[in-house]
Amino acid sequence: MWFNSWIQIHQEFPSTDEVLSADCRTRRVQGDADCDILITGLIHYSGGGWRSSIASRGLTGARKPFMFTQQDVLELNRTSWTYANRRFNERKGDFAQAIQNGHGPPEPFLDILTPRPTDNILQLLCNDGREAAAISHQTGAYIHGVDFSDDAISFATRLNQHLSLTNKFTVSEVYSYLSSGTPEKYDKILLTLGSLRWLPDLPAFFNLCSRWLLASGIITVWDFHPLPQCLDEDRRLINNYPLSPTSYKRGEGVRDYVGEQFDFHMFSRRPKQSNVFHNPHPVYISEYSCAHVVTAAIATRCFALTSYIEYPFSWEEKCCSWLVATPNGCYRAPPDVPVLPLTFALQFSLLESQRPGNHV
Numbered sequence: 001m002w003f004n005s006w007i008q009i010h011q012e013f014p015s016t017d018e019v020l021s022a023d024c025r026t027r028r029v030q031g032d033a034d035c036d037i038l039i040t041g042l043i044h045y046s047g048g049g050w051r052s053s054i055a056s057r058g059l060t061g062a063r064k065p066f067m068f069t070q071q072d073v074l075e076l077n078r079t080s081w082t083y084a085n086r087r088f089n090e091r092k093g094d095f096a097q098a099i100q101n102g103h104g105p106p107e108p109f110l111d112i113l114t115p116r117p118t119d120n121i122l123q124l125l126c127n128d129g130r131e132a133a134a135i136s137h138q139t140g141a142y143i144h145g146v147d148f149s150d151d152a153i154s155f156a157t158r159l160n161q162h163l164s165l166t167n168k169f170t171v172s173e174v175y176s177y178l179s180s181g182t183p184e185k186y187d188k189i190l191l192t193l194g195s196l197r198w199l200p201d202l203p204a205f206f207n208l209c210s211r212w213l214l215a216s217g218i219i220t221v222w223d224f225h226p227l228p229q230c231l232d233e234d235r236r237l238i239n240n241y242p243l244s245p246t247s248y249k250r251g252e253g254v255r256d257y258v259g260e261q262f263d264f265h266m267f268s269r270r271p272k273q274s275n276v277f278h279n280p281h282p283v284y285i286s287e288y289s290c291a292h293v294v295t296a297a298i299a300t301r302c303f304a305l306t307s308y309i310e311y312p313f314s315w316e317e318k319c320c321s322w323l324v325a326t327p328n329g330c331y332r333a334p335p336d337v338p339v340l341p342l343t344f345a346l347q348f349s350l351l352e353s354q355r356p357g358n359h360v
């Protein structure tokens, strides 16, 4: 029997022209015996899909070299998110009321995003539109959200309409969306907590984003800091810091990270909760250091880094067991524990030479 139980992609060089050099390790499982297979080659994103030119090396008894396609990476994730978002939606209470009562992303993050009433913002991987709704409700900014999960987008559309917001939501895979047709132009592009891990090709992502920004356009990325993920419950170092960007297939699908009310501040919950679920649909996850995100953006030569902030809090999600809740939906280290960065925000602005009309 053949199947791929895990896959790791090591990006060895910063990519040029959307080309990644990669080592792909996969495991052949036959009966009880596992044997590792190493496949090397190039993976690149072009024309709406991943193309690979893979040469196999040292494949003992291998009959079937693994080929990366857009389907492999993104269809698995879509299936897993569809399963998870349907169950997450069942837990959600009155989000509209919560937003009217002031729930929304924390001030320090809004201070960097600086949403203005005249802003047109494109939020990629927007999920259920709660962040978009809260930001628009508070500031008047218009937000267009894109996500490949039908359930997330139906929820987002209903929620935003209920609040009489004009925000728009589109069901689409993000790389396909950004590669498609004539781009609309936005003042800002936004990615929020838990998004980067779903983007297996960051250089391609930033390249594509550059087409969707107006002359003064900026990208804001707010995500979980990789450092706390290296620690166990007793804050001992147990995992490597992702000094090399790594992508791998995880047998367990998107986890029920919102199920436990003490571990996730949901805007509002239905009083009766269904049990924590086990998601049988595997996912591809990518791990990046903050340095990789910066390098991927500036290597496109389209963006300059304008801000890099590390925050001692996470929002909504208790990303480490030793954190304590604070009243504004955030989690922080308790007073007797040394402070670590829990989330970070990066901001990039489109370079003058890349502004519309300046292309050679």
Ligand SMILES: C[S@@+](CC[C@H](N)C(=O)[O-])C[C@H]1O[C@@H](n2cnc3c(N)ncnc32)[C@H](O)[C@@H]1O
Pocket (backbone or CB within 6 Å): 074, 077, 081, 085, 125, 126, 127, 128, 146, 147, 148, 149, 152, 172, 173, 174, 175, 192, 193, 194, 195, 198
């Ligand atoms: C953890 S959420 C991140 C957004 C937000 N901070 C949140 O917590 O709701 C991840 C979202 O990304 C979406 N997603 C993952 N990969 C995607 C892709 N390739 N294209 C479009 N949406 C994607 C999922 O459906 C999910 O709703």
